[in-house]
Every structure is written in structure tokens, then in C-alpha cells.
Amino acid sequence: MATFIEKTNNSETLQKLHQRIVAKCKKEKVTNLILTGEFPISEANSDWVNIYHHKAKNWQAIACPPILEFNHGQFIDKYKKKYHITGVNFLISELKQKADSNRACLSLMDMDSIINKKDNPIPSFMLMQVSMSDDNSQLSITSYYRALEVSEFLKINIAENCLVVDKINQAFSSKIKRFSLTIHAGIAHYVEHFSCLEKANIDTQKQIDIATKVSSLNKKWIKEMLINKKDLTESRINQDGLTALIEAMKSYNKEKRKKIYEVVIIATLEKVLSDVKAFNLEKSKTSHSTNAKIIYGRIKSNLESVIHIL
Secondary structure (H helix, E strand, O other), X not given: OOEEEEXXXXXXXXXXXXXXXXXXXXXXXXXXXEEEEEXXXXXXXXXXXXXXXXXXXXXXXXXXXXXXXXXXXXXXXXXHHHHOOOHHHHHHHHHHHOOOOOOOEEEOOOHHHHHHHOOOOOOOEEEEXXXXXXXXXXXXXXXEXXXXXXXXXXXXXXXXXXXXXXXXHHHXXXXXXXXXXXXXXXXXXXXXXXXXXXXXXXXXXXXXXXXXXXXXXXXXXXXXXXXXXXXXXXXXXXXXXXXXXXXXXXXXXXXXXXXXXXXXXXXXXHHHHHHHHHHHHHHHHOOOOHHHHHHHHHHHHHHXXXXXXX
């Protein structure tokens, strides 16, 4: 059975629809959630949507920005070199040839990619299809997500859809007056402070830069990095920064022949790293695990302990 969150009056905005979805998913995980509504073209560039444009552009960039674990653009434009066209430009080309085309689609995944990725990250955004009215005044856009985090990620996903609407409108000399948007999520769920697959600051640092901060005894910087790591909620926890930090602290202590970085700090960070591995293993077995939540709670608690000591 599907759960519909549908625009109910002319004044209802994408922001209001998002708020209704959050209220629904805060109570429980929802299977087959469908957001749908028709909007004036101005809604694609509303103040609320524009807040998330920057992040949406990062997700649609051809080259994945360093701050993201991966992005949608690398899948949408996977065959750009082979066919000499971007995914969105393909949509535009298809619509110009045939407004009601059944092939104006972006497909981000194929079975080979799904099977070979095992439990490594893959896009939840699977498919987009667009069509236009004969007079080019109305655009229809439908997107399917296998799973959708609604607290933070849905805002970005809505902005991504609006970016596509805007690019198509520009290609048709701003003839589009209205657009209908339908987002279908196989599973929709709410995660507070979800990272949206943005890396924690410490995980974007080079190993040598972390070592430099450690050897200069920049505990303020280390503390800020750990606070940021603690405050994010990751679906699969990146362990690169923590691994480099522990190695740098051990190396510096060994070099100075003193326990400059207290044993309790390193030992607690090693507990965190062990739990990170346990968490990722648990998540490889089930997407919504009570045990994983317990482990994550322990990770955040131990990071808080290290922050307090620093």
C-alpha cells in the first residue's frame, strides 16, 4: 500500500510538503511513499529551494566533490565521453524531438552495478523521467528512490529535481509555466542530523595534514574535528580520519618517548574505531538495525569522552 503526500491547495509549497513528510516519517518508517503536486515554474527557484541549490549542484556535478562519498552526477554522466552528451542534455534533446517521449529518462544504476557493489554505497536515486505538454507550457518530472532519508536528504533531492526543471525551462526559452513533481520512495525514513553522505571534516584531511596538527599539539583543531565527527550521523561510517589520527598520536608519542597524548585518549579512540568497524559490519547485514543504533550511541559517547579530555 502506498502513502500519498499530495499537494492539497494552490498555496501549498514544496517546503510545506516536505514538512508533512517529515511529520509522517518521524513516527515510523514508511514503505512506498509518494510525494506529488503541481507547481508554478517559480517554485523551482523559491527561496526555500535555493537554500539547497549549492548542495544539489554538488550532487549533480560531473566530477564528485571531495566532500562527498560519491555523487549522482558520476552515475548520470557515466557515459558522457562515449556519447558526447550529459544526462540532462539528453533529456532536453529527447523532449525537443518528441515532447511526450517515453525515453526521456535518466537511469543511474544497472543490475551489474547493484550486484557488484555488495554493501558499498550506491545511489538511492535510481531513475528520473520527464515529459512535456505539446505547447511546452507544462513539464512533468517523476523520480524514483529505493530509499529516502527525509529530514535532510529529501531537501537536497527536491532541489536536484528543481535544478533539472530549471535547466529544461532555460533550454525551452522559459516557455514552461507549470511543472508537476512526483517523488516515489520505496522506503522513506527519518534520521536526525543525517550527513547526507557528506564526509566529516576529519575524513577530508590528508594523512600528512592530520599528522602535522598532531605534532604541533593543536588540540583545539583535533577537538573541533571530533565534535564534527560526533555530531554527524553517517549511514556507513568513514574511518579514514580516525585511523590517521590514532596513528599520528602513537607516532608522535613514540618519537618524543613520552605519552604526550594520554593513553586514555588513544585507547578510547581505538574503541571508537573498533565500534565503527562493528557498526559497518552490522549495517551490511541489515539496513535498519537496533544493534547498529546501540553501537552508534557508544561511538558518539566515546567521542564525547575524548573531546572532554582534550
